[in-house]
Amino acid sequence: MILLQSPSRFLLQILKDRVVSGDKGVDIDCHTVEFDDVRYHIQFSMRNPKVMVLSVALPLAPPEAILHDGLPLGAIDAIKAAYGAVVQILDPPKDCFDVTMKINLTKLPTDEEQRNVVLTRIASVREVVLGAPLKLLLRHLASKTVAPNVDKLVALVHRPNESFFLAPQADKVTVVYPMRFQDSIDIVLATSFLQEFVEARRTAALNNAPSCMWSPVPPLELKGVNADALDANAGFVTFVVFPRHVEGRKLDKTVWSLLTFHAYVSYHVKCSEGFMHTRMRRRVESLIQQALDRAKSDAEKLKKLVHGGSFRRLSMKHEGNSNH
Structure with a gap:
């Protein structure tokens, strides 16, 4: 199984290329999408080549999700803590985006290794922004406390119009995912994958990992949640x-x-689907080749039969003798 990487490879490559090219670069104005739910708008102008403007559009939040000024709880503080003087938050953000940042490349560390660390962190803006409320709750868990002014059940943005839920306590945090897929084949594969995922967690090598459960019905932690938020066709996963x-x-x-x-589950579902399609194509190709080989063999046998037969030509003399 593959683990998805935090930094956006596309965004990181653009940042590194701009740092290397310096004043010799070109204007850049491009859009990219990550995991089908986070959209980036990247802008560089040669009039100010050391400044990058990065706008981020987050997944559309469902009604139950906790937001503060349109952003996940603690997102602004998380950006400031992660990037310091390198990043300036522009208010208001660009149209159709949730946050716009001005990145000053002149304030990057001079040491190459440290500079790459900062660039990688900038490319991980998705984790910084969307993960801010999750990190806040889990940081309190590390100190065995509960974040103040937090409900017993917290809904966080997961995907467009979808939430996942946290039930924070001083000694543990229960995380519940309603799993939804649009394609009927994906639903079947995801359900099977999740059941195997839970079984794999029970192996001795994963004893230190968070406990994991799958259920076709909402767990008790989600009692009282709006029915629309619990519309899951691939069950519920609890960590x-x-x-x-x-x-x-x-x-x-x-x-x-x-x-x-x-996204992790979706990736493996699509990989499984692609693998099965590849196997089926190979099987069909093998059957077709066998049929062609069989037809070729039958044709060769028929050809040998026709050309291999012997016919004796009778002369006029032989024909006359035969009449007597």
Whole structure:
């Protein structure tokens, strides 16, 4: 199984190319989409080649999701903490976007290794913004406390018009995903994948991983949630995260893994579907080749039969003798 990477490779490559090219670059005005739900608008102008304007459009939030000024809870503070003086938040953001940032490349560290760390962090803006409320709750879990002024059940933006839910407690945080897929084949594959995923968690090698459960019906933690938010055709996946899972550097990894869980499942579902299609194509090609080989063999046998037969030509003398 593959784990998705936090930084956007496209965005990171543009940043690195611009740093290397310096004043010799060209104007850039492009759009890109990540995981079908986060859209970026990247702008560079040679009139000011050391400044990049990055606009981010987040997934459309469902009614139950917690937002603050149109952004996930704590997103602005998370951006400031992650990027410092390198990034300036523009208010208001560009039309059709949720946040617009002005990135000053002159304020990047001079050391190449440190500079690459900062660029990678900028390319991970999805994690910084969407993961802000999740990190806030899990950071309190690390200290075995509950974030103040937080409901017993918190809905966070997961995908367009979809939420996942957290039930924070001092000693654990329960995370529940209603799994939805549009394609009927994807539903079947995802359901099978998730059931196997839960079984794999029970192996001895994964004893330290968060416990995982799958259910075709909403778990008790979602009691009282709006029915529209519980419309899941591939069941519900529940993770129980304990303080040991968010200690130190584990926090960022746990946040990213939880934030992209649906994309992780979708990726493997599509890979499975592609693998099966490839196997079926190979099987059909093999059957066709066998039929062609069989037809060729039959044709060769018929040809040998026709050309291999012997016929004796009778002369006039033989014909006369035969009449006597």
